[in-house]
Amino acid sequence: MMKKLVGTFLVALLATTAIAQEAPRAPKRPFQVTSPNGAREDAYYWLRDDTRKNADMLAYLKAENAYADAVLKPLQPLEKRLYDEALGHLKQDDSTVPYRDNGYWYQTRFATGADYPVVVRRKGTQTAPEQVIFDQPRMANGHNFFAIGDWSVSPDNRLVAWTEDLVGRRQFVLKVKDLSTGRLLADRVGNVEGDIVWAGDNRTVLYVEKDPVTLLSKRVKAHVLGTPAAADRLVYEEKDDSFYLGVARTSDRRYVCVVAQSTVSDEQRCAPALQPTRFAVVAPRAREFRYNADHMGGRWIIRTNRGGATNYKLVTVADAQAARGPAAWRDLVPASATTFIENFQPFAGFTAVEQRSGGNKRIRLLTDKGKWVPVTGEEPAFTMALSTNEEANTPWVRYTYSSLVTPTTTFEVNAQTGQHRTLKVAPVPGYTKADYVTERVWATARDGTKVPVSLVHRKDVARDGTAPLFQYAYGSYGVSSDPQFQAGLLPLLDRGMVYAIAHIRGGQEMGRQWYDDGHLLKKKNSFTDFVDVTRYLVAQKYAAPGRVAAMGGSAGGLLMGGVANMAPQDYALIVAQVPFVDVVTTMLDASIPLTTNEYDEWGNPAQKAYYDYMLSYSPYDNVAAKRYPAMYVGTGLFDSQVQYFEPAKWVARLREMKTDKNPLVFRVNMEAGHGGKSGRYERYRQNAEWQAFMLQQLKVAE
Template identity: 70%
Template sequence: MKHPFVALSLAAALTSPAIAQDASKPPVAAKKPHEIKAPFGATRQDDYYWLRDDTRKNPDMLAYIKAENDYADTILAPTKKLQDTIYNEVIGRIKQDDSSVPYLKNGYYYYTRFDTGADYPVAARRKGSMDAPEEVLLDQPKLAAGKGFFQTASRTVSPDNTLLAWAEDTVGRRQYVLKVKNIATGELLADTVPNVEANLVWGDDNRTIFYIEKDPITLLSKRVKAHVLGTPASADRLVYEEKDDSFYMGLGRTSDDAYVCITLQSTVSNEQRCAGAKAPTDFAVLAPRERDVRYDADHIDGRWIVRTDWKAPNYRLMTVADAKANGTRAVWADLVPVDPAVFIEGFKPFHGFLAIEERSGGNKRLRMLANAGKSSFVNSDEPAYAMAIDVNEETDTPWLRYTYNSLTTPTTTYEVNATTGERRVLKVQPVPGYDATRYVTERVWVPARDGTKVPVSLVYKKGFKKDGTAAMLQYGYGSYGASMDPGFSIQTVSLLDRGMVYALAHIRGGQEMGRKWYDDGHLMNKKNSFTDFIDVTRYLVAHKYAAKGRVAALGGSAGGLLMGAVANMAPGDYRAIVAQVPFVDVVTTMLDASIPLTTNEYDEWGNPAKKPAYDYMLSYSPYDQVKAQAYPALFVGTGLWDSQVQYYEPAKWVAKLRATATSTYPLVFRTNMEAGHGGKSGRFQRYRDSAEYNAFMLTQLGVTP
């Protein structure tokens, strides 16, 4: 079912004169000059600003979007058979009646399971043993029936195990609705709260649910409130309100369940406020926010464990006993001192030991530190891999559960005993028809133009020859300090089996090589992300991993910004580029504080209200830097209801490219009318979407079956 606004507006668009369009020809968007002025006086003309419609109801805008979708259908029609082939290959690698590894919490084993053919899982639990009768928490296939988009998040059970609270989104805009049910009877309670974050926490009284209310326009997390079951949402108690729009908010309970905590996070600062879970009313500040100081804390055994970059760029772990915690950092003591060669990314406390996620040499490894001081690592035999702490709800155990995968190894869930070192395999992701021994992964270090060595993870089929003839897909992200670990993908196999190379470029802007790796790839260093990506491409072509005319690039969201930038800066290095939900209108968006997420991002991109930042951001903004040159084939995707990168950014970019680019390669713009930032919901639909752009890419690269 379409969102009602879309259905009504599309009907109007179909009768609009603006829809007069031959679907065999590229749509032409009207130019309507619009001046955008910066606070310090600089002005720009934006001919396609009119494509922005926050209501998603403007007939002319919808007519243009429809014309682009119709044109995409025409251009992609010859690839339909290949799309179907790729889609069938990918879903053939999915065990359709699969289930997650159960985890124990408060006497129950929790898990999700898929039925064959189902797009959504059933969330369930069993008391005390997996042999006990199943209790269904959420029958998501039933709940999703008839909905164009459906997503649940933050499923959380009350401390007495009787009630389930969850957040539900049926639009794709991440404006969730809080819902509650009685687990035993299945009765849906009358309690609902709209426009909340997917972040819910129960109080110990089994009647109070803490949630985060969003601003309806900017979608920023603004207020923490407490809802008491049986009372109207209008009576919900205000717990905390954040006045600084550069901060995101989160909610959680500490590992020992002793505290409910409000976490506040900006790009450059953190603050944590916690209250005893038995009566969470007075939320005390663990340490006050301070610019350029970040921290996060957990609690166990009467002490706080804190991960912080305070006087430690690559982070350290510190601790403070309850009796000494007084709201300042001065009383914190080192637990794991800073190591310039190791970046501490996360941790999980247990009663007898501490599990630590560390980055070294571009890979993330796990270390277990016993309370007595003994340290041990979980090792890998592969040169590039992804290792992470998994769900560990029980803290009174010597067993650490973690996941491991690589570009060739499907996700494997292990548990390791911190005392004996014994390791057990709990589950290997089933991938029907896949044989890991047929593929090879390697790590290369590429010298960037400024001499920095950039790690690149590669995978290809065994027997591959570096003779400079292969096609290659290169992926990158490089923003927000998000590290792109080399993980297994059932979609990539279809490319490898066709003789392609897949390259994951760990460019600056992530944190694969520590905090400096991020600092050197954002704000006034942002262009390093783009030049790193280009230099990786040129190195791999020069070293015969790929043919010069057979390279494709892929990125989404901030990675879509990367795609737009490299398309402008080095169009001749790529035969095809796929940009999903791309952030391409950097300056206009960052000048408008009403757009969701803008105010949170000033310390990531810069604030163009100030001239130095304005000039630098303008110099790489993909939309602003479109020029009359030959661009590679482009596939651009977006969702009409995207809350992270608004649909009109890629729409404007495509319109300008159509009016300016000189190449004859195809430009395809696909708007999903029932999706947000993550695309369509459901287990299989996303593979339909990726099959479409992969078929487009393979066709452009001349890759044969």
């Protein structure tokens, strides 16, 4: 009874505080976080509740939401304008370019006002009668969250299997439907990863089972339709918790594969699709040996860093020699010091290659006769990417092109003739490209490194040191932040803002070394690169000092936390979405989802060198009694990637320590996970809130 009364009292206290428009203050409760390298006091550790049912914790989160509502209420008219303007640039009844797969044309289309799309197909021609595969608006009805992770049609075109998430925690449920009748089969498999693949018998689906506590991908299993999930056959079990598991099929569909990936190592095993029990390892794993393999035309093509190919190379091996492993591999595209091979897809007669050079991602085609077919981009900052290419027996390759001023355009290029065809330019109502300009500049970091920066602004914005700046970055896991068109930025640009993407170390925009120089014991380079980009843009009069907003999410939220501690004076506002800010405590706890997978990204704090280094930049541990900029922090209660309690604890400590009067808003989505609420309109609603707050803090006039 006493515990219940304490919880009730806390609810009332925090609610009263919020109504008074004073920031909630979480109570402090003594707790020691122990490690092989010492103990640390963590007075807000109590905010962690893995059941997400603790009354005191929920009361605190609700009080933070009430406070956020109170602080942001005066901005609701501006928020609505931003939302309406963003929607005004969205063609609501839009559809994708149809693609052909195994005799059918597939397409996804949205109806006006619908949060979710309908997926359809037509047999033989694009004018044939339409068959609905997924009516997602109907499927999502009645659910606070809805997402399809992956879906795949059986080889005989009769069945569709998919994975579905109704919580946002990425613990999917595998389901199957008969497309000829629309009947949902009784088969159900819970707690799986999103990706699935059919075997060649039209009745077996391979999937990845997750650990229910750590959410690690642990086992690949085969489900035979009509049998209970408990009887599913174990295909492969991963013993090393630093690896992620996935399933895939080769481009020629002859093989199904189990893919094990870690930060520093890969291992792939494949079996004939018609005999998904005879799995053979393409190459055994070894530390610092990475590869991925695909099959086409009687040979394997493999992207690998073997032999010191830091930026990767493509090799090939005939089927008859494949069992010999890497000793039989022969170079197809040699490694380059300036060009990073990011991806590839084999076709009958040629291979499409995604590569990076000069900070931009491009496409090239290599014919089996050794001829290169280039695909050019004409803007200073852009990105190309392979699009949906389900059928390999064609000379045509689909790819997309986009920049910060060019809406995403889908092209086809012929590998035999070089001919180009434009299939679709994404419609953007109310947008005139000529009114905007994009640039690529290079900021000099404090160690002399040149950091690429992609910029966009209206042409009528003067470069005179008065403009407000919105700067974004991610900079972890080798993930590159490519310059792509975002209609949701137009309401900001039209108010005179400059938008910048800082391509900081920790991504792979400039190659694999760019990543290596931004993780583990070099992670601080990401933070200092970001700050140095800001100072460069201000010095070059792209922006006014005191009118800079910074944003990052997830591992980019770690970046925001580091920047807030290192250089708070450089920013008027920091937006940190689902931020990974309690680095040391999280990485000490192997029961937290994803921790063990991350040791080669951040380091294992059980080792003193890593413990000390991580502790020196961990945002939560380095909050100090000093002035911080205004801040907007977002999280989701059911986040499986970055647990809600990390930003909750960080905000609580910031409220305790910071000496300024700048507003700190903590928005907790009580019904979603890492990506926020589902549905396309929800994204615009959520964005409009922090965007209105940003415009207010940067003193951007309407």
